[in-house]
Amino acid sequence: MAQHIARRLSIRRRPRDPRAQRGAGTLASVPYRYRSDDIDLDKTIDVLTERPVPEDTDIIVRERMRSRRAAVLIVDVSGSMRGEKVRITAATVAALAAELADDQLALVAFWSDAALLKRLEAAVAPAKLLDQLLRIPARGLTNVHFGLAVAHAELAGSAARQRTAILLTDAVHNAGPDPRTLARRFPELHVLLQTDGEHDVPLATDLARLGHGRLAPVRTHRDAAPALNRLLAG
Structure with missing residues (x-):
């Protein structure tokens, strides 16, 4: 699916x-x-x-x-990666890969740990990228700070004039340091907030504001592409 x-x-x-x-x-x-x-x-x-x-x-x-612009998609794979959460992730990866087809896109997955699945300069087909992401066993804890740290390090090495990070998460941060301090260091950090289950609106709002970006809620996979269009339009 x-x-x-x-x-x-x-x-x-x-x-x-x-x-x-x-x-x-x-x-x-x-x-x-x-x-x-x-x-x-x-x-x-x-x-x-x-x-x-x-x-x-x-x-x-x-x-x-x-x-040319560089973007890092930071995906929360903590908890249970099934049902609508998987479909939202699939829609986000596909829509962002299409939008940035001629630009640079990196992918970071995080849970209590974090992994850089694709570097900015690497060429990986969106289907393969999604397959790699969905093969990561879902973990219970959510360390948003760790995901942001890996993404920030990848963006910092880019010479692109426009550097953007997109965080896909429910923002239920329950492991690691407060991610707000790190959000301030991004040139642009947008938040796609998954609202189909438990979620933390205040933290998501703070991360987008401190990261000089915008917040967009997504309840179903059909919301992902329109939300990305709104976030990247500016």
Whole structure:
């Protein structure tokens, strides 16, 4: 079921420049990639003089570009990884992998311990990544601080201009130091709060606020992709 949900959500977007992404950055003239309709006429005419039968991508458009981004998904695998919790995890991994298809994505799993399942620079198919995650035996305690520590160390080694962490958890922290102190050190930390069972809204709210990010509740797997869109839209 988890793999089925992941396949439904893992839809690659049309190709884009792997060195940059659309956003609030420098205005640049780039080949048309089915996004901007602001045509750079001078540069397009230069191209068309050499190609009397042009393709769509021979059109040059103006887009605002920013540098490649790096993101770490931090997944809570403590407690019981079954039922809707597994489906939410599958939907989150798939939707984030699709959103960051041309960027860098790392994956951290945590319980009373933590594990870095994928480094930022590693190339791993989303289906394989999900399989690795779901094969981790669920543990009872939840050490949010440990998961954040591993994710922060991975992000700190990235040279990307935009560095983001997304924490998927019920925020029921019951092992290790208070994670609030570490949340302050992130350039951007968003929280996807699982609300289908026991959850801690005050802690999740504090982590997002201290981490310069936003909080989005997810009750079912259908909430994951829209919630990610809201978190990453800014």
